[in-house]
Amino acid sequence: MELIKGVRQGDRRSIARAITLIEEASGEAESLMEALYPHTGNAYIVGITGPPGAGKSTLLNRLIAHLRGEGLAVGVIAVDPTSPFSGGALLGDRVRMTEHALDEGVFIRSMGSRGQLGGLAAATQDAVRVLDAAGYDIILVETVGVGQTELTIMELADTVVLVLTPGAGDIVQVWKAGIMEIADLFLVNKADRDGARKLIADLEEMLDLAGKPAWRPPVIPAVATERRGIAELWQELQRHQAHLQESGEGAARRLRHLRxxxxxxxxxxxxxxxxxxxxxxxxxxxxxxxxxxxxxxxxxxxxxxxxxxxxxxxxxx
Ligand SMILES: Nc1nc2c(ncn2[C@@H]2O[C@H](COP(=O)(O)OP(=O)(O)O)[C@@H](O)[C@H]2O)c(=O)[nH]1
Ligand SMILES: [Mg+2]
Structure with a gap:
């Protein structure tokens, strides 16, 4: 199939077409995924989640710029389970992301809830695999909110980043949503605001209660709008990636996810x-x-x- 060749060569139109087929759950998508699957498994997949307005998209934009500076090709899938729209991102996101629109090393796509017969999580998984097979080094998956759907979607990631902000309700709420347990990194964004210090202290205290796990999630303060904390985020992501590799947790996690x-x-x-x-x-x-x-x-x-x-x-x- 011409499309498979296009995706493997990193042709953007082919990639976009492939993801559309996945969203439409067309029969073609199934044979496409069969052909692409053997070429996946190389990308580092990072999930970024958190309440709406926490600054995930702003952060993502800065992180993309940082990763481009490191010479990495970056794929982005922004998933909004509450939106029926897909293809183009929500307006605000689109405006922010346009600075990367002409960069060949960046591919950004948003997905909504519409038409995914196999479920949004499965469609997202396949879209990530398309980008993986296309040769992107790192794939960032952003989800809005902290509900069950977001949780499930995050289960495709090697590393999960939870973005929190001071004053967005207390952490107990997030804890109840069950997302705390799957977070590998906590990013406290809007650290320029009151309450950031308290939030960081609360998080550290909560992590203390977990005893001495093999990986203690770091708490990273950031001000995404000023690019503060972005380099630290990438540093911690790399540290987690190394941990996944060395401990064997990376392979175990991927196996759990496949199951x-x-x-x-x-x-x-x-x-x-x-x-x-x-x-x-x-x-x-x-x-x-x-x-x-x-x-x-x-x-x-x-x-x-x-x-x-x-x-x-x-x-x-
Ligand atoms: N004060 C402050 N505002 C921020 C920061 N990061 C993002 N914002 C603002 O927060 C709002 C929501 O950001 P957005 O990235 O759309 O959040 P998302 O819904 O999590 O994707 C925007 O108006 C941003 O400019 C920050 O570090 N400090
Ligand atoms: Mg957003």
């Missing part, structure tokens, strides 16, 4: 089949027979389960 991905993709397909089955007239007839006591529940379960699984393994959807 979860397969489980989710399978669950998704089975659920879809099941819904189709429930609408099947033959199933309705069986239901009537069951109602008339001409059938028994567990025999029907066996029968339809067999039919459900026999129909799997074929083409999707």
């Amino acid at each position: 979860r991905e397969l489980r989710e993709r399978m669950e998704h397909r089975i659920r879809r089949r099941l819904e189709g089955l429930l609408a099947d007239p033959a199933f309705q007839r069986d239901l009537d027979r069951l109602h008339r006591r001409e059938e028994v529940p567990h025999r029907l379960v066996r029968k339809w389960l067999a039919s459900l699984l026999a129909g799997e393994g074929g083409e999707s959807p």
Whole structure:
């Protein structure tokens, strides 16, 4: 396929087209991913999450500039599960990101919730793989918010950065959302504001309670608008990358993620089949027979389960 060649050569139009196919969950996307998968696994994938307005996009923009200075090719996927739009970023983000628009070493794409039959997390995963296969050294995945969807999406990252700001509610809320546990780095942005010192102290205190883990997440103060803390962020990211490598946690984590991905993709397909089955007239007839006591529940379960699984393994959807 011409498209595969284009992606592998880093052709931007091919990359954009590939991601659109993924978003449309077209049959073409599946064969595309089959061809690309063997060429993935080389990029360092960093997830960046945090509440809206924390400064993630500003930070991302600065980080991109910093990484370009290091000679790295950077891919960015900005995911907003609450937005139906994709392709172009939300206006504010787009304006901020335009300074990189002409740079061949940067590819930025945003994804919304629309049309992802296989789920947004799966689509994001595939989009990241496209960038990986295209040769980007580092792929940054930004998600808005700290809900369950964001959490799931973050599970594709080697390293997760949680961006917090003073005055955005206390950390207990974020703790409750379950995102604290998956954060490898805490970035306290807007450190130019009151309360930054307190937030950092709160975070350190919370980390003290965790005892002596193999990796203690660093807490990095930053002022993204003034480029402060960006070099430190990259330094800590590299340190975490080295830790993942040396401890074996990197490989273990990727394996865990693949396991979860397969489980989710399978669950998704089975659920879809099941819904189709429930609408099947033959199933309705069986239901009537069951109602008339001409059938028994567990025999029907066996029968339809067999039919459900026999129909799997074929083409999707
Ligand atoms: N005072 C201050 N404002 C910032 C800082 N970083 C970002 N902002 C501002 O915070 C607002 C939200 O930033 P944005 O990057 O869009 O946040 P996102 O929703 O997390 O992507 C913008 O008006 C930024 O200019 C910072 O370090 N200090
Ligand atoms: Mg943003």
